[in-house]
Amino acid sequence: MNTILEVKNVVKQYGDYTALNSVSLNVPEGSIYGLLGPNGAGKTSLIRIINQITLPDAGEIILNGEKLNPNHISMIGYMPEERGLYKSMKVGEQCLYLAQLKGMSKQDAKKQLKFWFEKFEIQTWWDKKLQELSKGMAQKVQFIVTVLHNPKLLILDEPFSGFDPVNANLIKDEIIELNKKGTSIIFSTHRMESVEEMCDYIALIHKSNKLIEGKLEDVKRQFRTNTFQVGVMTQNVEGLMYQLTQKFTVGQTDFKSLNDDLKLEVQIGNHATNDLLSVLSQNGQVTHFAEKIPSVNDIFIQTVTD
């Protein structure tokens, strides 16, 4: 698989403070790549370097096979966390201006704008000033401005913050659609459920260092604890518990079930799953058996607190 963006040993310092300590990343082409990390981890610093807003002190960035250069500006669509538009400027003029700054010709920009305005059914807003629009309406304009120039790489910093649920969903669908058409997306967020839902790759930056990177399933595999949630209907609770604790680490758990069963969380360690299953089936009726997959949230918290 091709790599759209390669970050190689990037270092960024502000005075004595190190914002990025030799960070390397590989963003595969066509992926939705979740860039995670607590506040102040260095995500925004990295994103600003990729957008050529600031320069790295060391290391290099390869975008689309080339060393990062000013021509790449038109290939990237960037929606920063701190975002806004000119309040007293007309919506149409504003979009045209920002598109032209990205290197589009006026004709192209007009054509694309027409497409997006029709898609979001906002053609009547063209001559309105931004301050006449509601916040939700302005957010749509903001999104259009970000994707107007058909970027190959879309960088979204907390894309859903400030969006109401309706707009957030609309934007999410648009992001997924753009991704299907081949746009690679870097996604920086704290909302773990949207990472879980949308991302196929993740990287975790903490205290200026990259701690984790990889395909979402691979990372989860890496963080699997071989723990299973089981449900079993048995008369012999004590016998079962005795047998289980001999071999495995057992704890209480809870999950939804229609049966009046014993709900346990069992960590099997090096044993095979069948070892657990046989102990369970010898002592009663197995009603539930599932591996406990670590959520991105678990991984995040575990990594950051370690």
Next chain:
Amino acid sequence: MNKLLLIVRREFIAKVRNKSFIVMTFLSPLLFLGMSFLIGYLSSINKDEATKIAIYDQGNVLKSSLKSDKETAYTDLSAMPFNVAKDTANKSYEGLLFIPKTATIQDLKSKVEFISDESASADFIFGIEKVVDSILTQDNLKANNLDIAKIEKAKVESSLKLSKYSGDVSLKGINEIKIGLGFIFGYLIMMFIIIYGNFVMRSVIEEKTNRIIEIVISSVKPFQLMMGKIIGNSLAGILQFIIWAIVGVSIFFVATTFFGVETAATSMSKANPEAVKLAAENSGFMAKLPLYLNEIWNLPIATIIISFIFYFIGGYFLYSSLYAAIGAAVDNETDSQQFLLPIIMPLMLGVYIGFFTVASDPHGNIATIFSMIPFTSPIVMLMRIPFGVPTWQIIVSLILLFGTFVGVVWFASKIYRVGILMYGKKPTWKELYKWLKY
């Protein structure tokens, strides 16, 4: 289209479309005229009311020489007893001029007294002294048996003729006109720097508070954005200036044609010194006015205008890049005050230095030095130019100005680059210094 041009165009259009810009452009000349008329009118009212002065002339020597006029109305109270006259004067007059009876008229030299609780104006005192002087002088002349009529006839009032080596005849008072003109230009530059520098700063703060800044600088370099802002706003300023200049020049044209001045372009006869001398001898102001207008026409207008443009650009860019840096460093206008003070100071210094030193000696050391220092040169040099400044001085001063401008823009862009992405607390001077090294 070039990105810098796009930014310049947006800034220009945003500025020019602004209602306050339109109002400012067309209202401020009216305001200026209105103010001048108001001041003129008020000072004329001030004069209308004649000051009422009572005279008590015991020896009957002075009162016939004191004539009431528009400014002063004299009333003779000599017939009353002195105490009554004094009381009356205290109640209903501005003051009492007391001329005691003396043995000889010459004793009056230091005896004439003006009694008033309010201090008299310098003009009034000078006027009274002049009357006393002339009476005493005449008395002296008489005592020495000199024919007053002959002496009067022998008196000459000379008039110094001012001219240059080129042979052009100058008019008295033209220096004041030059000072005025230089001052107008210097002051204009200061006002432009302050007003348009503030516009630049506000525009930077606006982008910061709108949070559009990061979107824009992901497309263009911060330096381009800063320069685009500065240029765009300056073009708006220049447009405003051109509109005012056109209005001003048309008024001047109307005035010159009205008073019948033949300009250098239309006639060479203005160089005829005889005609100038002749006209200069006509003492009426109206008769001299065409000559003054003529003299203004003959000032180094081209040099003034060309230098004005250069100093305007240099001075404006120098200062507005600092304004931009300040705008980037703060989150709102109120925080900008402490950083603005060091900017306003040299501007004020320039105006005051220019006003006091250039007026007294346009080519003195202080005036020359400050017309070289880049932070004051746009103001001080422009004040000096109407008096004629050697070209090398202008060139050196411009080189210094533009050299400093490059340095300051570099410095400002460093602060700007870091500042626009900083939100929250107001930075300290120390932090600004740190930003330079990021």
